[in-house]
Amino acid sequence: MASSFDKYQKRKLVSSYISVVVSIALVLFLLGCLGLFIFNAKKVADHFKEQVVMTIYLNESAKEVEVDQLKKRLAMADYTKSTTYVSKEEAAEIMKAENGEDFMDYLGFNPLQNSIDVYLKADFVTNDVINEITEELSTKSFVEDIRYDNDLVFIMNNNVKKITFWVLIISALFTLIAVLLINSSIRLAVYSKRFIIKTMQMVGATKTFIRRPFVYKSVQLGIIGALLALAAMAVVLYYLNQSFPELQLLNEPLLLVALFVGIFLLGIIITWMSTFIATQRFLNLKTDQLYY
Structure with missing residues (x-):
């Protein structure tokens, strides 16, 4: 027991x-x-901040040497993590893949522009800083427009x-x-x-x-x-x-x-x-x- x-x-x-x-x-x-x-x-x-892209659209008059200088300047900038040059032809292929159809068949021409996608370092992803960068780059005569998702950055x-x-x-x-x-x-x-x-x-x-x-x-x-x-x-x-x-x-x-x-x-x-x-x-x- x-x-x-x-x-x-x-x-x-x-x-x-x-x-x-x-x-x-x-x-x-x-x-x-x-x-x-x-x-x-x-x-x-x-x-997640570094996934935000700032796209610089170049006009048709942009010379190759000017674009190269801009790419080098962006690569050396403190705020840049990486850059990607996207030609109008590549942009058309991307849009075709996303939509599943070739929009140029209807238009007969490619309305897209050459562009540079800039991915910023996280510390620079604020509305104020991006606006300063945008204003500085907009002074270039061959830069037609600069866009980024302002609301996304704020949120x-x-x-x-x-x-x-x-x-x-x-x-x-x-x-x-x-x-x-x-x-x-x-x-x-x-x-x-x-x-x-x-x-x-x-x-x-x-x-x-x-x-x-x-x-x-x-x-x-x-x-x-x-x-x-x-x-x-x-x-x-x-x-x-x-x-x-x-x-x-x-x-x-x-x-x-x-x-x-x-x-x-x-x-x-x-x-x-x-x-x-x-x-x-x-x-x-x-x-x-x-x-x-």
């Missing part, structure tokens, strides 16, 4: 440990993913500010929730041994002696949970890097190492503090209070 009871108690203890480890791993994994998002939020925003910059603000708020709330969830799991594990704690205290064991094995075991569980969370984060990071190589998620290894180390230390610190507080609470309770 005693053997069956002991096995039951061991299974119950193992189940409790697994529950704590899974809780810690899930919370730290979600917190780590949020950290990855925060670290790469600017990079993602910059990536994009406005949304980036809003998203940044809410991400910071959510990060703070999520960190608090993570601490509370892990603390709750640890407290439940310690609660199941409250009578053992009080028995050890009654036979003369000091608080430090009683607390030590609980803290040691919780830190072990925290380390295991943190390692599981880091492994899951590594898988997610690898998948995202393979799916979106243009984001270059692995190009800042120091930030990634700092994040992974931070998550690992957080798993240890939270479990240590939670266990210390939980054991201290039960050590300070009277015997008759253990039943409530």
